[in-house]
Structures are given as structure tokens and as C-alpha cells.
Amino acid sequence: MRGRCPRGGGAARSTIADMETIRRRSLLYRSGLGFWCINPVQGCAHGCRYPCYAYLMARRHGRVQDWAAWRRPRLVENALELLEQELTRTRERIKTVHLCLTTDPFMMGSPEVPALSLALIERLNAHGVSASVLTKGILPAELSDARFSRDNTLGISLVSLDERFRRRFEPGAASFRARIEAAERLHAAGCRTLVHIEPYPTPRIVRQEVGPLLEAVSFVDELYFGGWNYSPLPGTSTERARFYRPQGRIVRAFCQEHDIEATVGC
Numbered sequence: 001m002r003g004r005c006p007r008g009g010g011a012a013r014s015t016i017a018d019m020e021t022i023r024r025r026s027l028l029y030r031s032g033l034g035f036w037c038i039n040p041v042q043g044c045a046h047g048c049r050y051p052c053y054a055y056l057m058a059r060r061h062g063r064v065q066d067w068a069a070w071r072r073p074r075l076v077e078n079a080l081e082l083l084e085q086e087l088t089r090t091r092e093r094i095k096t097v098h099l100c101l102t103t104d105p106f107m108m109g110s111p112e113v114p115a116l117s118l119a120l121i122e123r124l125n126a127h128g129v130s131a132s133v134l135t136k137g138i139l140p141a142e143l144s145d146a147r148f149s150r151d152n153t154l155g156i157s158l159v160s161l162d163e164r165f166r167r168r169f170e171p172g173a174a175s176f177r178a179r180i181e182a183a184e185r186l187h188a189a190g191c192r193t194l195v196h197i198e199p200y201p202t203p204r205i206v207r208q209e210v211g212p213l214l215e216a217v218s219f220v221d222e223l224y225f226g227g228w229n230y231s232p233l234p235g236t237s238t239e240r241a242r243f244y245r246p247q248g249r250i251v252r253a254f255c256q257e258h259d260i261e262a263t264v265g266c
Ligand code: SF4
Pocket: 044, 045, 046, 047, 048, 052, 053, 054, 055, 101, 102, 103, 104, 136
């Protein structure tokens, strides 16, 4: 599949023959969080059960009917064509584009998704725009190739090392070990890497220490740590505050000691 990366709207069809597709009228947008973003897939096979905020929003706005439809991803077949048009037309100087807020750019089980994401990142970089990437899949080793910018930030989402937790809450995602190994390989090849630790589970959800998790990703350049929202599972707001405050202190101290750029959001 990778050898047949789509390079334009027409070419996309042959690469994505095995997958349902949709067409969109636009791709690039400034998110409510303030940064530029693209989502070249609708839905996500990872099926996270925190629950997935993107699913809740898609359901509320009528973009998917139910959970089964959400877990059957549909590729935006004209994504490359749209990105090229939008990058050429925009008058704003865009420095970085994020993949993705409402799906996973390196989703497991559908090789068409990573193939398209790589092609989109390459296109962004060719326009002098860097990419910031976040996945619960496996970051492809190709991201360290010369055709990709070293200004890209390559991130994995990781909240535990407990595979029982992963099977329960992130059933379709890559194993924790595979995520870490892929990121570490890219870091060793000179890429900028990030770990996004959110939603970090409270002891009501899983008993774990944050230390071993931090040690497992101590190679990264950047780290984000955030709490568990959109669910009663983590406990009352008082319980959550009592738990997250000291965790945040541990995270900050660890990052300072390991020269990691840290943001603690809880
Ligand atoms: S990987 Fe992200 S988009 Fe996909 S189901 Fe999980 S939380 Fe939702």
C-alpha cells in the first residue's frame, strides 16, 4: 500500500479501494484550541471507551449514527486535493498543522490511513509547513526519511503500561510497547518526539504508579499530562483534584530532571 501512496484526488481512489470513502468540501481548519488541523478520516477503529470525545461530537452533530459506524473508518478520498488547494489559497502564514483531533492518523487495521497521512504530511512539509502528529497506532519509521521535515513533532498517546487497561479502554489501538518502540526509533533517528499522557486514569480506574510510565518515555522531547474527563469513572471533582495535584508535581519534577518540555493540564 505504501508504494501506492495517493498523490492527488484521482489517484486516491486506487489506493483506497478496500475502504469506504467520503468526499469533503474542505479539510484544513483552525480548531477551537487555536491551532490548524486536518482530519482525513471520519471515524476511528481504535474505539476508545474513556469515552472518545470525537465520537461524542460526531454523534451529536449527526456525522455518525452509532458506535458501530464510528468504528468503521471512512477515508476522505479528496484529502490531498483539498490540502493542496487550501495551502495554495490561504493568505495566512501557517507554521504547523496537527493530525488529528477527530480521528487517528496512524490507525491500526487500515493501511490506507497511514498511507494517506504520510502523503499529507509530505505535502505539508513541501509547502514549508510542519506537522504535529498524535497517534495510538504505530508511528511509521518512514517519518525519519529525508522527504519529511525535522520540524515535525511525532507524538504517541500513552496513559498506562497495563495491557489489561488498554484492552478495556483502547481495544483497537496498538500495544503500549509497540507505540513506545516506534517513537523511540524515530527519536534515535533525530526526530522530535512527544508523549501525550491524557486521560491519565485515577486509582478508581486502574492501580498504577506514574513513575514507570514516565521512565518508559524518558527519551521524548516534549510531554503533555492531563486528567480524565467526560465520565464519572475517575471519581468526584474533589477526589480527582486530590489525586492529580501530586501526580502533576511528580511529572514536572521528572521532566525537569530529564530536560523534557512539560505541560501539565490538570
Ligand atoms: S484513537 Fe482517538 S479518535 Fe480514535 S477512538 Fe481513540 S480517542 Fe477516539
